[in-house]
Each structure stands twice: as C-alpha cells, then as structure tokens.
Amino acid sequence: MERLMHVKPDMSYKEDAIAYINEHYEVGSAINGVGGLKRYLDDYEGWLEKLETDRHQVPNEEHVPAETYFLVRESDNRIVGMINIRLVLNERLQKRGGHIGYGIRPSERQKGYNKINLYLALKRCQELGIETVLLDCNKNNLGSSKTMQAFGGVLINEWYDEEDKKIDQRYSINVNEAIKNYQDIYEPFIVQKEGENECNRSKKLI
Ligand SMILES: CC(C)(COP(=O)(O)OP(=O)(O)OC[C@H]1O[C@@H](n2cnc3c(N)ncnc32)[C@H](O)[C@@H]1OP(=O)(O)O)[C@@H](O)C(=O)NCCC(=O)NCCS
Numbered sequence: 001m002e003r004l005m006h007v008k009p010d011m012s013y014k015e016d017a018i019a020y021i022n023e024h025y026e027v028g029s030a031i032n033g034v035g036g037l038k039r040y041l042d043d044y045e046g047w048l049e050k051l052e053t054d055r056h057q058v059p060n061e062e063h064v065p066a067e068t069y070f071l072v073r074e075s076d077n078r079i080v081g082m083i084n085i086r087l088v089l090n091e092r093l094q095k096r097g098g099h100i101g102y103g104i105r106p107s108e109r110q111k112g113y114n115k116i117n118l119y120l121a122l123k124r125c126q127e128l129g130i131e132t133v134l135l136d137c138n139k140n141n142l143g144s145s146k147t148m149q150a151f152g153g154v155l156i157n158e159w160y161d162e163e164d165k166k167i168d169q170r171y172s173i174n175v176n177e178a179i180k181n182y183q184d185i186y187e188p189f190i191v192q193k194e195g196e197n198e199c200n201r202s203k204k205l206i
Helices: 011-027 044-055 091-095 113-128 142-149 175-189 198-205
Strands: 004-007 066-073 079-086 100-104 132-138 154-161 166-174
Touching: 004 113, 011 044, 011 066, 011 079, 044 066, 066 113, 079 113, 100 113, 113 132, 113 142, 113 175, 132 142, 142 166, 166 175
Parallel strands: none
Antiparallel strands: 004 066, 066 079, 079 100, 132 166, 154 166
16 A cells, blocks of 8 residues: 655645545535635635644634644655544533544545544644544444544444434544554554654664
C-alpha cells in the first residue's frame, strides 16, 4: 500500500482541497472531518485563517480547540482524506460528536486509507496527552465503525438520532493501547516526520 501523511492545510493545496469537496458533491457523498471547508469554497484563504482560530480556541459550550489535517498520499501529493481532531470536549461534544471526525474522498475509499488516517490522529492525540478518544458514527456506516474497531474501539452506547432518523453509536479508543497494539501494522504506511531517528525510520520502512 502507498504511504500517507497528515499535512497542515496551506495555500499549496488550494486547488486539490476544493476538488476534494466537489468530488463529494458529484457523487452525493456525506462529508465529514473537513473543518468547515465546504462553507469556504470561495474563500480558501479565509478557511486557513479559520483553522488558525480553531487551533487556539478557548473552550466553551459553542467552540473547542481543534486541528484539521489533510491526509496526503506521498507518491502524488494528492489529498485522499481529511480529519478534524477536537483537543478538548465541551458538554455537547461529550454527549454527541466526540473527538474526531474523518473522511476519505469517494474515489479513494476502501483502500485502507481511513485506518491510516485514524492511526495518525491517535498518534497526534498521544502527543497531546489525550488518553481516551470518543468517536460517533451511524450504525449502518460500516466503513467508519470498522475503522474504529480496527484500533480496539469499544462500543459504549447507541441512541436513535431524531434528526437523521438513524441509530448512532459511540465508540471509545484507548490511545496508548491502540498505538502499542497496532503500530507494527500501520507504521510502514506512514511517512515519518522529519527529525525522527534514522535507525527507527529505516527499520519501519522496510
Ligand atoms: C467511512 C469512511 C471514512 C471509510 O473510509 P475508507 O478509506 O473507505 O476506510 P478503510 O478502507 O480504511 O476501511 C476501514 C474498514 O472498513 C471497511 N469498509 C470500508 N468501507 C466499507 C463499506 N462501504 N462497507 C463495509 N465495510 C467497509 C473496510 O473493509 C475496513 O475493514 P477491515 O478493517 O475489516 O478491513 C469513508 O467511507 C467516508 O469518507 N465516508 C463518508 C464520510 C463519513 O461517513 N465519515 C465518518 C463519519 S462517522
């Protein structure tokens, strides 16, 4: 499989980021984990500013600090997915929403990319000291629930969402356990960060 990385959005991805959202509209797909990008298709620069505001947000019942990343394929620098990580949960997100929203562009699904997307996010959560990650999904969204289960996600509860008329589920993932148990599987598929120990790096990329 290809190697992937999380990239902080910048101007160089403007065209592909807009194409990423439009691809969802073309096939009528749900959009998730894009940090509000779909509302900024005519103002990408404004979206980048919004992401900076999001990062430094003081938590309250309306907003929480959050980070948004592109999941980028190393071989062609294409955005294949996106993810939004809430660094703190307010009461509302404790109940519904959780820490992470994610998605993969329609033409790149079912290649195992979202598992890499979540693995990279779990590593970021570990860096930030988040020990337990909460995630929600529709019960019939097997791509999402299986992604969580791939990291030992435990189903905590289910409820009927009146608005969507669907059953939603909440999963919990123990961040340290997930990384310890699954790093051998996923490390070979991520592009290591600059400055990482070269010995580790060559070992991981074999
Ligand atoms: C859900 C989503 C992120 C999955 O992305 P993906 O890259 O296709 O997922 P992966 O290829 O990493 O697959 C993860 C697991 O789900 C399974 N899976 C993926 N799509 C599936 C589908 N449509 N039906 C059944 N299983 C599916 C894979 O087989 C894999 O299971 P495994 O670990 O047992 O092999 C993607 O479909 C998407 O972006 N959907 C729209 C947005 C969305 O729903 N986001 C989540 C909101 S909670």
